[in-house]
Amino acid sequence: MINLVLSYLPMQNNMENIISQLGYCIEKGKVNISSNYPTELTGKPGVTELTREALNLKILPEVILNDGLLSGMKVVGKKFRDGEIFLPEVLISAKAMNAAMEILRPYFVSGEIKLKGKLILGTVEGDLHDIGKNIVKMVLEGAGWEIVDLGINVSADKFIEAINQHKVNVVGMSALLTTTMLNMSNIVEKIKEEFAEIEIVLGGAPLTKAFAESINADQYFPDPQSFLEYLDNNHI
Amino acid sequence: MNDDLIHKFNDVQEYEFNLNDLNISQTFIIKSLGYSERNVPEPVAENTKNIIEYFDREMNIKCGYKRFENSIIKTSSSNFSVSDINFDCKKIIGKYLKGSESLIFIVATLGDVFEELLNSFKSNNDYLEMFLSDKIASEIVEAAADKLELIIEENLKTESLKMTNRYSPGYCGWNVSEQKKFFSLLPKSFCGVTLSDSAMMIPIKSVSAVIGIGKNVERKDYECSICEDEFCYKRKKYE
Numbered sequence: 001m002i003n004l005v006l007s008y009l010p011m012q013n014n015m016e017n018i019i020s021q022l023g024y025c026i027e028k029g030k031v032n033i034s035s036n037y038p039t040e041l042t043g044k045p046g047v048t049e050l051t052r053e054a055l056n057l058k059i060l061p062e063v064i065l066n067d068g069l070l071s072g073m074k075v076v077g078k079k080f081r082d083g084e085i086f087l088p089e090v091l092i093s094a095k096a097m098n099a100a101m102e103i104l105r106p107y108f109v110s111g112e113i114k115l116k117g118k119l120i121l122g123t124v125e126g127d128l129h130d131i132g133k134n135i136v137k138m139v140l141e142g143a144g145w146e147i148v149d150l151g152i153n154v155s156a157d158k159f160i161e162a163i164n165q166h167k168v169n170v171v172g173m174s175a176l177l178t179t180t181m182l183n184m185s186n187i188v189e190k191i192k193e194e195f196a197e198i199e200i201v202l203g204g205a206p207l208t209k210a211f212a213e214s215i216n217a218d219q220y221f222p223d224p225q226s227f228l229e230y231l232d233n234n235h236i
Numbered sequence: 237m238n239d240d241l242i243h244k245f246n247d248v249q250e251y252e253f254n255l256n257d258l259n260i261s262q263t264f265i266i267k268s269l270g271y272s273e274r275n276v277p278e279p280v281a282e283n284t285k286n287i288i289e290y291f292d293r294e295m296n297i298k299c300g301y302k303r304f305e306n307s308i309i310k311t312s313s314s315n316f317s318v319s320d321i322n323f324d325c326k327k328i329i330g331k332y333l334k335g336s337e338s339l340i341f342i343v344a345t346l347g348d349v350f351e352e353l354l355n356s357f358k359s360n361n362d363y364l365e366m367f368l369s370d371k372i373a374s375e376i377v378e379a380a381a382d383k384l385e386l387i388i389e390e391n392l393k394t395e396s397l398k399m400t401n402r403y404s405p406g407y408c409g410w411n412v413s414e415q416k417k418f419f420s421l422l423p424k425s426f427c428g429v430t431l432s433d434s435a436m437m438i439p440i441k442s443v444s445a446v447i448g449i450g451k452n453v454e455r456k457d458y459e460c461s462i463c464e465d466e467f468c469y470k471r472k473k474y475e
Contacts, residue, residue, distance in 0.1 A: 029279065036278075036282075037277070037278045037279045037282075038277075038278065039278065086269060086270045086271065087367065088269060088277065088279075088280045088364055088367060088368065089277055089280075091363045091364040091367055092277065092279055092280075092364055094363065095361070095362075095363060095364065098361070125434075126432075126433070126434030126436075127434065127436070128432060128434075128436060128440070129440065131354070131366055131367065131370050134358070134363065134366065135363055135366070135367060138361070138363045176436075180434060183434075206406075
């Protein structure tokens with residue numbers, strides 16, 4: 001009995017250590033052992049190695065995700081909200097997060113761990129800019145949301161077809177300039193005609209909360225982190 | 237001045253710049269991201285440096301302008317016209333252009349280099365690099381337009397004329413769809429810039445703007461206090 005406890009304790013410590021290291025590596029954006037950043041972790045395992053090791057130790061994938069990876073992202077989110085870090089650091093962490101999610105993908109496919117939910121993203125008809133939309137996608141995916149990415153130049157019909165196909169509750173759309181903002185108005189109207197209950201979230205450099213309200217969209221967010229917090233608080 | 241004057245008619249001029257001609261430095265970009273030299277994360281500093289070096293090697297910045305004289309322009313408090321083509325620029329811009337004796341249409345573009353780099357980052361899911369290259373390219377194209385303004389100002393010295401700020405379709409209430417009329421008054425594919433069906437400039441990192449010139453016009457900052465665009469980059473720059 002004593003031997004069992006003694007052999008169990010280091011293993012337990014090791015598991016807890018890996019989970020805590022995972023969170024820290026996410027916070028610092030340490031993707032793998034070859035990553036040069038941060039210098040304090042040079043030559044040490046990153047998220048990729050630690051996630052694999054955690055799985056080898058039979059730590060439940062759900063525990064790896066929630067207690068390790070997402071707890072790291074929570075720290076990142078809080079720092080961003082408090083103005084301690086800026087969007088580039090969120091992206092650095094999100095890249096590490098996505099590397100881990102890739103390793104965990106089989107467990108999502110098998111249903112062993114569940115994603116938080118699914119939503120549709122697209123840049124509206126007439127608009128060819130997708131950097132902002134892609135950044136939002138990366139941050140949301142890294143935080144455990146499944147994204148149906150419709151790409152750029154997305155018409156109302158294409159949004160509606162995707163809503164029918166994927167049965168989502170939230171659609172996010174972005175635009176860069178005033179003409180595409182006007183297209184946004186028509187697209188929101190058409191979607192709301194078909195799906196009154198669907199929540200439409202807007203983002204993009206020229207947009208404002210007032211504009212979103214004026215075209216009957218439900219929400220506007222100026223950055224991916226605030227969109228993520230809204231989803232986590234209202235759609236899980 | 238390293239500017240290479242490559243094209244000159246009476247009213248149309250084109251220039252080529254490289255990055256050395258503009259005041260874009262790593263420090264400037266890092267500050268514009270909200271960091272100081274001390275607290276900038278290593279990947280941000282390193283990637284910023286690499287992207288600037290790449291643009292410095294590869295980028296050929298083109299700028300140009302066309303001047304429209306008093307006989308073919310009209311200005312009022314919320315619109316202006318050139319050769320009977322009317323522009324509904326709205327009151328924020330209209331009141332500053334009002335009274336101009338000539339109007340100058342300017343264009344500046346970074347060419348395809350930015351999009352090529354962006355696509356390579358996209359294919360590797362390098363979102364930090366995408367974000368930084370977009371930010372750096374935006375700063376460069378604005379700096380190129382600033383430099384073009386200085387050249388125009390220099391060219392105007394002999395005429396003792398003053399200039400307004402530059403005002404772009406898509407900002408301060410001026411609908412970007414008017415870009416089509418704007419470019420119809422310029423030589424075809426001016427500086428290599430064309431428009432998409434939705435009036436967006438291709439290459440993406442391009443600037444177009446109108447400047448009023450005359451004895452009685454003034455250069456004033458953007459009127460962000462009466463504009464509803466809370467997150468406009470002009471507001472961030474001037475407030």
